[in-house]
Amino acid sequence: MTDIQTTSQIDVAAAEEFADRLIGMFDGACATLMVSVGHQTGLFDTLATLPAASSAGIADSAGLDERYVREWLKAMVMARIVHHDPEADTYRLPAAHAAWLTRDAGSDNLARLMQYVPLLAGVEQPIIECFRQGGGLSYAQYPRFHQLMAEESAAVADAALVEMILPLAPGLPGRLSRGIHVADMGCGSGHAVNVMAAAYPASSFVGYDFSEEAIGVARAEASSLGLTNARFEVQDVAALDDVGPFDLVTAFDSVHDQAHPAAVLANIARCVADDGTFLMVDIKASSMLEDNLELPWGTFLYTVSTMHCMTVSLGLGGDGLGTAWGQQLAVSMLQDAGFGNVEVMDVEDDPVNSYYVATKA
Numbered sequence: 001m002t003d004i005q006t007t008s009q010i011d012v013a014a015a016e017e018f019a020d021r022l023i024g025m026f027d028g029a030c031a032t033l034m035v036s037v038g039h040q041t042g043l044f045d046t047l048a049t050l051p052a053a054s055s056a057g058i059a060d061s062a063g064l065d066e067r068y069v070r071e072w073l074k075a076m077v078m079a080r081i082v083h084h085d086p087e088a089d090t091y092r093l094p095a096a097h098a099a100w101l102t103r104d105a106g107s108d109n110l111a112r113l114m115q116y117v118p119l120l121a122g123v124e125q126p127i128i129e130c131f132r133q134g135g136g137l138s139y140a141q142y143p144r145f146h147q148l149m150a151e152e153s154a155a156v157a158d159a160a161l162v163e164m165i166l167p168l169a170p171g172l173p174g175r176l177s178r179g180i181h182v183a184d185m186g187c188g189s190g191h192a193v194n195v196m197a198a199a200y201p202a203s204s205f206v207g208y209d210f211s212e213e214a215i216g217v218a219r220a221e222a223s224s225l226g227l228t229n230a231r232f233e234v235q236d237v238a239a240l241d242d243v244g245p246f247d248l249v250t251a252f253d254s255v256h257d258q259a260h261p262a263a264v265l266a267n268i269a270r271c272v273a274d275d276g277t278f279l280m281v282d283i284k285a286s287s288m289l290e291d292n293l294e295l296p297w298g299t300f301l302y303t304v305s306t307m308h309c310m311t312v313s314l315g316l317g318g319d320g321l322g323t324a325w326g327q328q329l330a331v332s333m334l335q336d337a338g339f340g341n342v343e344v345m346d347v348e349d350d351p352v353n354s355y356y357v358a359t360k361a
């Protein structure tokens, strides 16, 4: 008996079951693309406000072209997302589905998440070239990345940052109310910083990111909110020196795609005050592949890693840590950087991330 199975040795039932699963994946991927379109065009938000309506009525309410809306609705019916009444030729989004697909759903809006699939597909050809030649891509090759990331993280910040996330560190809300110095590393479009600055006017906040585009968005939001205690700087956090000390440093999903994550963690440890706190938010996963098999979005984690997080790090000549670097490696890198105490926690509104509260003592 060799390792290579001949056709006659294949378990036919298992092969057919596998083929069915592949076809399900293919159809699901197409539904994902259409859900992303539904989110971006506002069609789910429109549908949620309407009773059963014709494609013309839905297109009219959404201000969109009827022919495209009709074809999209048919795809949504095939995906069992929208109900169709063949007699009346009307379409309806059940409330139980709207609860996961509309902007009103806040951090529960899964349609927002689906946008990552077309975003990643946009770099498929350059990624294939990376498979052949090595190297990586630059952030500039993902024109919608900052917008999507900001949409996704803002939902969590709005739902849970002040009420649930900051209280994970004992005594932190009280210290923020009394007034402390806070830095956010890899702040992106800065919404989390602005939310904290608005909630804690006695504290001062600085957000660092090397993306001029993201820092521009962050500054514009701070200014539109009239915040005088939040500032933003275009800064490579791997080259941060002579800043701090800060009583609190945060990093929201910005460590795993660093080119030089160990250097960044060492910089953070240097600029956190001796009695200060580092709150690191990063993808919830195990460092052991086999532990991640039960994660409902496990394939997504390694896909987004291959097509973005690992790849932008490699594009800067970096380590290519990967999205699912995992809890074990994260804790050991935090300890190596000088954080003797690391606690790992969960937040209900954010099932995708783990919350690391690290102190030096």
Ligand SMILES: C[S@@+](CC[C@H](N)C(=O)[O-])C[C@H]1O[C@@H](n2cnc3c(N)ncnc32)[C@H](O)[C@@H]1O
Pocket (backbone or CB within 6 Å): 139, 149, 150, 153, 154, 185, 186, 187, 188, 189, 190, 208, 209, 210, 211, 214, 235, 236, 237, 238, 251, 252, 253, 254, 257, 258, 259
């Ligand atoms: C996954 S995004 C997270 C953004 C933001 N914290 C949020 O939650 O929306 C990672 C961010 O880290 C920034 N970044 C990556 N490496 C950086 C570096 N060496 N210095 C500064 N910013 C960096 C990227 O520009 C990006 O905005």
